Amino acid sequence: MxxxxxxxxxxxxxxxxxxxxxxxxxxxxxxxxxxxxxxxxxxxxxxxxxxxxxxxxxxxxxxxxxxxxxxxxxxxxxxxxxxxxxxxxxxxxxxxxxxxxxxxxxxxxxxxxxxxxxxxxxxxxxLTEQRQAEEASLKQREEMVNVSRLSTMGEMAAAMAHELNQPLTAIANFAAASQRLLETNPDDNLAAVLEALTDIQDQAHRAGEVIRRTRAFTHGDTEKSTTTVATIFSQIASLARMDSKANNIRLDTDIPSDLPEVDVDPVQIQQVMLNLMRNAVDAMRNTPPEQREISICAKRTAPHEIRFEVRDHGAGIKPEDAESVFNAFFTTKSSGMGMGLAICRTIVRNHGGELRFRYNDSRNPGAGMTFFFTLPTKVKA
Ligand SMILES: Nc1ncnc2c1ncn2[C@@H]1O[C@H](COP(=O)(O)OP(=O)(O)O)[C@@H](O)[C@H]1O
Ligand SMILES: [Mg+2]
Structure with a gap:
């Protein structure tokens, strides 16, 4: 021996x-x-x-x-x-x-x-090097998702408003200057006014470009790939866990890895998942600690359809607001942008699915919400 x-x-x-x-x-x-x-x-x-x-x-x-x-x-x-x-x-x-x-x-x-x-x-x-590599890739992933999350979550709306503000202000200034020039001495200032009109056109085109870019982001322009909901979610799972932990919320996930594949833009679907989670977290601000729980699940709901659900125990949606929550800029939060659900619905629809919600208890709107979206499964060629 x-x-x-x-x-x-x-x-x-x-x-x-x-x-x-x-x-x-x-x-x-x-x-x-x-x-x-x-x-x-x-x-x-x-x-x-x-x-x-x-x-x-x-x-x-x-x-x-x-x-x-x-x-x-x-x-x-x-x-x-x-x-x-x-x-x-x-x-x-x-x-x-x-x-x-x-x-x-x-x-x-x-x-x-x-x-x-x-x-x-x-x-x-x-394990130092291995850990560092793992952390670096996780961090990179989180930064990426974070950037796209922020842009979806109304930061995009804010950025768009900001970008539009500049050309609009410029247009207003050029127009006011032209008006003054024409009022005081029209003949001498004709060239200057023409120049200002050219500037106004340029600025209007710039504003149009901002809007076009935003539309391209929310409508299509997708990078689709064949994958599973479990894979998509796994890439944001640590983010989701961190987020819920930071807010003292239990996170319960049930996402089978053997569900049929979907043909989607994973980053966009991740944005939807994170937005729904964010809303669930926000809704539980005043929920007692023992009830703070988010349940996330995915299941097959029809031969060619799977469904992803986020269930919370938050304050719920007031019945009078139920019609409005998907409207752009509708928000009940002091610092909300009201863009999350509007953009999520667009993304899901672009993927051939639907985003909806139901009350956990139809007789008690305060018993929390379940937001869910469907996705068609990949059709085998
Ligand atoms: N899980 C939820 N529970 C209760 N209310 C919700 C939930 N999700 C969304 N809402 C309501 O819908 C509104 C719009 O949501 P959203 O479009 O994501 O914008 P924001 O989160 O910026 O307010 C929220 O302000 C809130 O009133
Ligand atoms: Mg939101």
Whole structure:
């Protein structure tokens, strides 16, 4: 048995050490108390402790926070119950270097019987780079969705108003100047007035361009691909979870991955999902904590139709407002733009579906809302 050799045969121990030192992965052998019996070069490099500092010390010195305290328990429990926890499976814990800095590590532990005693061999992987890559891609994704969410959520309307304001102000100024010129000295100022009229035309075209761009955004100009609702949602799931967590809301999702495929522009559908969620969050501002829950589900509702639902326990829609909520600029919020549902409905309709709502309890408008949209499933060619 390879691992048993160091204690019994010195020359084999030297050989084994050099083999272990050549390993890229960090390796640490501990006894059943967690005391370090052996380390390789990679482990020394990873944690910054010297070999003498490590040998005989407890493995907990290489861990941080909760994991530090817990590790001994794991060993104890394993000794008592022989139930596999990290043993043989692997766990992610927070590692601690000699200089006090911490970093994510994956540790896989195998058990080695050595005569009467048991030792554990831990293989340790530094997860720092992997984590950074994961975080970077998540962040990029979130920024992208965030940008599109903001633009949908009325920021677009605000931007459009802002952009339109400039040419309209310019038009008004040119017109007023022309008027003054014509009133005072028409003959001498004819050239200047003609010039102003040209400027007015240019500005009117600019305003038209702003509107055209906005229309292109809300109507079509889509980048469709064949995908599933589960995939689409998975890309905003962390955002949705963060949003609900920040607002102290439980998020319950039931989105089967085996629903039929759809042919959609994923980013636009994500905007719709996020808008509906945002509204649900807003609607629960005054909901008692124990009722704060958003349930999101997707299901097949007809042979060629799937439905995505967002159910909240918020204040609901006043019956007299029910007709208006999809109208552009209709809002009951002090800082709302009232563009969300209007744009969502346009997006869903452009995809051949429908966006609607129902009261959770038809006799009690205050029992919260369920907003849902349908999408036709991909027709097989
Ligand atoms: N889940 C919901 N619960 C209660 N009211 C809602 C919900 N979703 C939308 N509404 C109502 O519809 C209005 C319009 O929504 P929306 O078009 O997204 O604009 P905004 O969110 O900017 O107000 C909201 O102001 C609100 O009164
Ligand atoms: Mg909204």
């Amino acid at each position: 390879l691992m048993a050799s160091p204690d019994t045969n010195p020359s084999a121990a030297v050989k084994l050490d050099s083999v272990l030192d050549a390993m890229v992965e960090a390796m640490i052998v501990i006894d059943n108390q967690g005391n370090i019996k052996q380390v390789n070069k990679s482990a020394i490099g990873m944690f910054g402790f010297s070999r003498p500092e490590l040998l005989g010390s407890n493995i907990s010195m290489l861990m941080s926070g909760a994991d530090k305290a817990r590790h001994g328990d794991y060993l104890d429990r394993y000794e008592q119950t022989r139930r596999k926890r990290i043993i043989g499976v692997g766990r992610e814990v927070v590692g601690a270097r000699k200089d006090g800095s911490t970093f994510p590590i994956h540790i896989a532990v195998g058990e080695v019987q050595m005569g009467d005693t048991v030792q554990y061999v831990g293989l340790i992987r530094d």
